[in-house]
Amino acid sequence: GAVVSQHPSRVICKSGTSVKIECRSLDFQATTMFWYRQFPKQSLMLMATSNEGSKATYEQGVEKDKFLINHASLTLSTLTVTSAHPEDSSFYICSAPLPRGGKGNIQYFGAGTRLSVL
Amino acid sequence: KQEVTQIPAALSVPEGENLVLNCSFTDSAIYNLQWFRQDPGKGLTSLLLIQSSQREQTSGRLNASLDKSSGRSTLYIAASQPGDSATYLCAVRPSGSARQLTFGSGTQLTVLP
Numbered sequence: 098g099a100v101v102s103q104h105p106s107r108v109i110c111k112s113g114t115s116v117k118i119e120c121r122s123l124d125f126q127a128t129t130m131f132w133y134r135q136f137p138k139q140s141l142m143l144m145a146t147s148n149e150g151s152k153a154t155y156e157q158g159v160e161k162d163k164f165l166i167n168h169a170s171l172t173l174s175t176l177t178v179t180s181a182h183p184e185d186s187s188f189y190i191c192s193a194p195l196p197r198g199g200k201g202n203i204q205y206f207g208a209g210t211r212l213s214v215l
Numbered sequence: 216k217q218e219v220t221q222i223p224a225a226l227s228v229p230e231g232e233n234l235v236l237n238c239s240f241t242d243s244a245i246y247n248l249q250w251f252r253q254d255p256g257k258g259l260t261s262l263l264l265i266q267s268s269q270r271e272q273t274s275g276r277l278n279a280s281l282d283k284s285s286g287r288s289t290l291y292i293a294a295s296q297p298g299d300s301a302t303y304l305c306a307v308r309p310s311g312s313a314r315q316l317t318f319g320s321g322t323q324l325t326v327l328p
Contacts, residue, residue, distance in 0.1 A: 103258070129314060131314075131315050131316070133318075139320065140304065140318040140319060140320040140321055141259075141304070141306075141316075141318045142318075143315045143316070143317075146315060188256075190258055190259065192259075192316075194314050203249065203261060203264045204249065204261070204308075204314070204316060205261065206251075206258050206259040206260075206261070207258055208257060208258035209256075209257065209258040211256065
């Protein structure tokens with residue numbers, strides 16, 4: 098079945114460094130991918146919509162210069178957290194819907210990335 | 216703005232019991248509703264997806280229903296097992312071209328052996 102791969106699964110970094118998270122659709126093409134963030138004991142909140150070949154669309158309150166999204170191919174979207182700070186520590190997860198309404202537009206999620214900024 | 220609420224926030228049941236998880240949403244203009252399972256520190260596993268035109272979907276011991284007009288969905292788990300212990304999330308996709316999901320806060324289920 099359709100699989101979305103997300104890497105790395107866990108990152109621990111120092112404050113001020115940048116962290117790149119990759120999201121790949123393994124057996125289907127994804128013109129759109131979504132990036133969510135989940136703080137402890139809270140639900141997933143949409144951060145941005147990644148669009149292949151064009152600029153990402155960010156949700157209100159999400160800094161586009163801090164969370165850089167690149168969707169360079171039909172199977173890969175990357176999220177870069179620039180100059181990470183402790184308050185950026187969270188669980189980041191990507192998703193991709195099957196194209197052309199496949200399986201009723203079911204969305205497949207990556208396994209998530211746990212980011213801890215010291 | 217769509218808001219999704221899940222009740223209860225946490226539930227603990229003995230093994231073998233049948234149980235119902237509830238999800239409500241404020242805007243009935245949805246394209247579909249999806250139920251997910253999330254294990255601690257892990258990603259999401261899709262359980263069931265119900266299109267707005269459907270009333271229910273079944274997969275094994277799971278049955279999800281949808282009443283779009285009243286803004287409600289339920290997830291029924293039959294003969295619960297300790298392995299069912301996880302957080303269950305419901306999410307709605309709006310009607311129209313947008314495909315991002317709005318999630319509820321989840322129900323943390325513990326099935327006691």
